[in-house]
Amino acid sequence: MKKTLCIVLITAMLLSLMPMVVFADTTTPEGIAIATEAELLAMEDGKKYYLANDITITGGDENEWFFRPEEATWEWKNGTLDGNGHTITYADGLTIQNGLIRGAYGVTIKNLTVVQAGEATYIGGGGEVSALIRRVTGGTVTITNVSVYANIEMTKANGANQCGGLVAGLNRPATLYMENCVFSGSITKEHYDNGNNEFKGVGGMLGGTWTDANGGIPEITMKKCINYANITSSTYTGGIFGFVRNGGQWDKSTGIRKITIENCVNYGAITCKQSEFVGGIFGFYRMNAESVANFKYNINYGAVKAEASNGVAGGIGGGLREENTTNTYLFGNVNYGTIVGTTGQSGIIGKAYNSSGTRGWNPQYNYCSEATTQNATSGSHGGSIDSSAMTNLATFGADLYTTLPNGKITLTWAKEAGYADAAPTELDAVLVAAQLSGNATDETRSIRFVGGLTKTEGLTNVGVLIIAKDADGNQLKVFEGMTETVYKTILAGGEKVYATEYNKECFFTAVVNNIPTNLGEVTFEVRTFQLAADGTVVYGNAQTATIDMAYTPAA
Secondary structure, three states: OOOOOOOEOOHHHOOOOOEOOOOOOOOOOOOEEEOOHHHHHOOOOOOEEEEOOOEEEOOHHHOEEOOOOOHHHOEEEOOEEEOOOOEEEEOOOEEEEOOOEEEEEOOEEEEEEEEEOOOEEEEOEOOEEEOOEEEEEEOEEEEEEEEEEEEEEEOOOOOOOEEEOOEEEEOOOOEEEEEOOEEEEEEEEOOOOOHHHHHOOEEOOEEEEOOOOOOOEEEEEEEOOEEOOEEEEOOOEEOOEEEEOOOOOOOOOOOEEEEEEEOOEEOOOEEEOOOOEEEOOEEEEEOOOOOEEEEEOOEEOOOEEEOOOOOEEEOOEEEEEOOOOOOEEEEOOEEOOOEEEOOEEEOOEEEEEOOOOOOOOOOOEEOOHHHOOOOOOOOOOOOOOOHHHHOOHHHHOOOOOOOOOOOOOOOOOOOOOOEOOOOOOOOOOEEEEEEEOOOOOOOEEEEEEEEEEOOOOOEEEEEEEEEEEOOOOOEEEEEEEEEOOOEOEEEEOOEEEEHHHHOOOEEEEEEEEEEEHHHOEEEEEEEEEEEEOOOOEEEEOOEEEEEEOOOOOOO
């Protein structure tokens, strides 16, 4: 009997995928050009600005950057700063009061890199400090394609209780939107204060919120944001945000109306020394009955540690408190980091209070065996972990799968290192087939997409970008698998299949795990990509295939 690679053959994938060519935008941004530190310091309300070149902030004779020091005009309102791909550098020895922007009301900041060169002293205003924005004060503040490198040391003497790498805090009715943002470097806070300061947060993107009693915060959204920084704090700590809560401490009459944290990744080691909660993505989130919370497709790789006597650690969140709501959705979150808590730890949520109702809490994926204890949970969904996601590929059946030695396939969003202006001729990743694990009686099944390469010269990584949708068009998963491992042969039907049978030099693979069988037909939009040695990424055109998850091959 002729060997066959695929259990399910996707004929649409047999064609070569043409590379997508993206050219850089060379048009001049809208607004007023900024070329010097003085021009940056003089930005006015309601105007649009762009950087004409890189700028180094020296602080003049006082070595101090203090944007809008006058109390009557400390908020920058309804302005735009387009970095235009340029960098603002904090010179060695600079003293930074509050952050680059002291107060932001209805402001847009985009396409910008901020770098701390050498040592810097950060002084907080109102207890808040950041390398970018001290406080969001109103309107809609949008931050996109912004990268910050800073080493922020918070001290009590410098008035720093709450800190975020990009935004320290929100304390008035406002909407915050962040996408494609990166923070690297470090944040450290050794001091601890009881009372209100105990509830201040420290995080890679956002420190936290402190809402006014008369309004609350309409919405916080963070998508495709990455924290690389190691963060050590004595208050609530998270890789993406530290502490988001209702106004007036535990006041349930106000608070966050909607929060979305999606496709965010933490690589940094996150440690909390004295407060109760610490998490890879967030430290603590408190909502009221009207709130809607979405935590989807987030990944933690960093080690998370709670050192307080009552310390609780979670791979995704340290603590989550709800008040009579069913509007909390945790879906497709992944933990790879080691989790250590003094009173409890979990791969997903360290401790959940007042959980009620049925929500989208599953599936969650914990791949760290040290993070499976859940002795700090309360409520019906505290610390939920889908242990089936820890199953090794080999258990799916030798007839269908082979273990992937040294392969690293992870649920993560695209590593957008940039697009090639033209596809190098030696890069030719092509999808050739797909395999379905298990059988129709299984609760969940997994699918492996198989690609082929003719040449490997100059190739660093290959992979596929996959979007899975159910029959009603609802998005189930977003998957990007990248691997440095390629294979001359793989198993199918219990026999070896050689890449040469498909006129390829080698195979590469990517697996989407734990798709419920009862979903029936699932549509996969699949796009191959290739990462060249120079760091450019080339994506192929999208191909689609509909696969019945209850499919059984003919005898």
